[in-house]
Amino acid sequence: xxxxxxxxxxxxxxxxxxxxxxxxxxxxLEKANVLSTYDLLxxxxxxxxxxxxxxxxxxxxxxxxxxxxLLNRANLFRRDKGECxxxxxxxxxxxxxxxxRSKGGKTSWTNLVTACNRCNVSKGDKTPEQAGMIxxxxxxxxxxxxxxxxxxxxQAEEWLPFxxxxxxx
Numbered sequence: 139x140x141x142x143x144x145x146x147x148x149x150x151x152x153x154x155x156x157x158x159x160x161x162x163x164x165x166x167l168e169k170a171n172v173l174s175t176y177d178l179l180x181x182x183x184x185x186x187x188x189x190x191x192x193x194x195x196x197x198x199x200x201x202x203x204x205x206x207x208l209l210n211r212a213n214l215f216r217r218d219k220g221e222c223x224x225x226x227x228x229x230x231x232x233x234x235x236x237x238x239r240s241k242g243g244k245t246s247w248t249n250l251v252t253a254c255n256r257c258n259v260s261k262g263d264k265t266p267e268q269a270g271m272i273x274x275x276x277x278x279x280x281x282x283x284x285x286x287x288x289x290x291x292x293q294a295e296e297w298l299p300f301x302x303x304x305x306x307x
Contacts, residue, residue, distance in 0.1 A: 141158065141176055142155045142156065142157065142158075142294065143157070143160070143161035143193070144193045144194070144290075144294070145194055145196065146193065146194070147199060148198060148199040148200075149199065150300065152286055152300075152301065153196065155286070158191065162191070165191065168197060169196065169198075170194040170195060170197055171197060172193075173193045173300070174191070174192040174299075175190055175296070176191075176294075192296035192297065206279075207281065207282060207285060209245075209246070209247055209250075213285075216285065216288070217247075217284075218251060221252065222252060222254035222257050223251040223252055223253060223274050223275060223277075224251075224254070224257040224261070224266070224271050224273065225254060227254040227256070230256070231254055231255075232252075234250070234251050236265070236277060237249055241265070247277060248277050248278060248279060283301050287301045
C-alpha cells in the first residue's frame with residue numbers, strides 16, 4: 139500500500155492528505171516544504187532520487203473554508219471505535235439518539251452514539267438514565283485532526299508530532 143502525505147497549511151493546520159506524486163510536485167514547484175520523511179523509503183526517477191515525504195507544509199497560507207467532519211454512519215462508527223456505547227459489543231451495530239427525537243433530540247454528533255441492536259431496542263424511546271443504562275463515553279464532535287491522528291497511529295507515525303496538539307476529544 140502506498141504511503142500518503144499529510145499537507146499542512148502555513149499555520150500547521152491540516153489541509154489534506156495527498157498521494158506522494160502530488161506532494162513531490164508541490165515541493166518541486168516550491169509551493170511546499172518537506173517537514174518530515176518516511177524512514178527507509180525513497181522515490182527514484184531515471185536521474186534523481188527523493189526522500190519519501192511524510193508531511194509537507196505549504197509555502198503560502200491558503201484560506202480554505204472550514205470543512206467539518208461529515209456526520210454519517212461510517213464516521214460515527216469510527217468515532218465510537220465500532221463498539222456499542224452501552225455494552226461494548228462490536229456486533230449488529232446501529233445508531234442511537236441519546237435524547238430520543240420524540241423528546242426533542244437532534245441528529246447531531248453530540249446526540250448520536252453507536253449502539254448494538256439489543257441495547258437500542260432495550261433503551262427504546264427513553265433517555266439512558268430512564269432506561270437505567272450508562273454511556274461508556276460522552277458523544278462529541280470529532281475534528282479532522284482526530285481522524286487523521288487515528289490514521290497516523292496505524293499507517294503514518296511520522297504525522298503524530300504535527301497532529302498531537304490539535305486533537306480534540
